[in-house]
């Protein structure tokens with residue numbers, strides 16, 4: 825099982841740098857955005873435009889994002905990321 829330190833390393837793309845840390849798409853190196861913690865300014869992962877937008881629109885709220893997952897699952901929307 826992967827631990828938190830390994831997950832953070834993966835989110836930051838320390839083992840890979842060419843795809844979005846959240847959805848795994850390959851938008852090209854120039855289209856990945858370095859996400860930062862809005863409070864501390866610390867680097868987080870490199871994300872595609874869609875994932876950055878989703879994060880900002882959700883107000884970075886785990887509660888909103890978790891509710892979104894339940895919402896999708898309750899309406900039988902498959903959660904596949906290509």
Ligand SMILES: [Zn+2]
Pocket residue numbers: 844845846847848849871872873874875876
């Ligand atoms: Zn993405």
